[in-house]
Amino acid sequence: MASADIPTPRTPEGKEGLAALLARPERAVIALDFDGTLAPIVPDPEQARAHPGVVPALVRLAPRVAAIAVVTGRPAGVAVRYGGFAGVPGLDHLVVLGHYGAERWDAHTGDVRAPGAHPAVTAVRAELPGFLDRNGAWRGTWIEDKGGRAVAVHTRRTEDPDAAFEALRAPLAELAASHGLMVEPGRYVLELRPPGMDKGVALAAYLGETDAASVLYAGDDLGDLAAFAAVTSLRGHGLPGLLVASVATSESPQELIDRSDLTVPGPEGLVALLDALADALE
Numbered sequence: 001m002a003s004a005d006i007p008t009p010r011t012p013e014g015k016e017g018l019a020a021l022l023a024r025p026e027r028a029v030i031a032l033d034f035d036g037t038l039a040p041i042v043p044d045p046e047q048a049r050a051h052p053g054v055v056p057a058l059v060r061l062a063p064r065v066a067a068i069a070v071v072t073g074r075p076a077g078v079a080v081r082y083g084g085f086a087g088v089p090g091l092d093h094l095v096v097l098g099h100y101g102a103e104r105w106d107a108h109t110g111d112v113r114a115p116g117a118h119p120a121v122t123a124v125r126a127e128l129p130g131f132l133d134r135n136g137a138w139r140g141t142w143i144e145d146k147g148g149r150a151v152a153v154h155t156r157r158t159e160d161p162d163a164a165f166e167a168l169r170a171p172l173a174e175l176a177a178s179h180g181l182m183v184e185p186g187r188y189v190l191e192l193r194p195p196g197m198d199k200g201v202a203l204a205a206y207l208g209e210t211d212a213a214s215v216l217y218a219g220d221d222l223g224d225l226a227a228f229a230a231v232t233s234l235r236g237h238g239l240p241g242l243l244v245a246s247v248a249t250s251e252s253p254q255e256l257i258d259r260s261d262l263t264v265p266g267p268e269g270l271v272a273l274l275d276a277l278a279d280a281l282e
């Protein structure tokens with residue numbers, strides 16, 4: 001395969017982040033969101049799978065960089081399954097931080113470290129079907145069980161996903177608050193989960209473990225803004241970073257695009273970027 005050039009970041013901070021990654025790859029951390037970044041968006045969340053180029057690109061990069069982590073709102077075990085990350089030779093140090101960092105899977109042990117079910121999530125889950133009926137949920141609205149630590153309400157498969165999403169936004173915020181939960185909004189999804197953890201907290205803690213001298217973070221949705229903010233803050237403290245927005249459709253939040261240093265066209269573009277980095281480092 002012909003090697004492609006690494007695209008040039010738009011911002012001076014991004015250029016600095018990329019230069020640091022290329023200068024000292026052995027101290028660079030690559031952190032990647034799952035849905036919309038590694039896996040193309042599909043109507044049924046249970047059918048989402050990593051782009052076929054992801055694992056080969058990560059296998060090429062892994063020996064050249066300090067660490068690679070997937071940082072996702074999915075339960076860690078689900079991302080491992082849908083990503084095809086388990087038992088891959090060369091990916092024995094991959095880490096998946098699931099549930100926005102509340103869970104962790106380490107490839108070298110194959111174990112998921114996870115807190116147990118959250119009582120408020122269990123209570124909300126039991127209430128949800130009746131609650132959605134009473135609050136004007138559109139036909140096609142779908143509840144995703146997320147292992148007792150979160151529950152997500154999806155509107156992508158309704159006739160008008162935007163209107164269906166907006167109709168539920170305020171009622172679900174009230175329901176979440178009444179149980180001490182928060183709402184994490186995403187691409188046609190409103191997720192109810194315990195507060196106190198986000199991708200920024202998770203990423204900063206992980207970088208602290210790895211003695212990183214630079215970081216690349218790629219994401220596609222509102223939940224990734226916390227990780228973007230963490231990288232921006234770390235840059236202010238001298239850690240160079242590159243922020244990549246994966247943008248395949250008009251759904252992508254403008255705020256994420258505005259805060260990125262580089263935009264790639266969805267998972268396919270992200271794979272091309274990872275391959276270009278691997279080419280440069282080989």
Ligand SMILES: O=P(O)(O)OC[C@H]1O[C@H](O[C@H]2O[C@H](CO)[C@@H](O)[C@H](O)[C@H]2O)[C@H](O)[C@@H](O)[C@@H]1O
Nearest residue numbers: 034035041042043045048072073156187188189
């Ligand atoms: O943090 P992420 O890895 O990006 O996960 C965020 C949510 O992604 C999933 O929903 C999104 O992808 C689905 C499959 O492509 C799509 O149908 C849905 O509309 C998107 O919002 C997942 O289902 C959620 O649990 C994750 O929290």
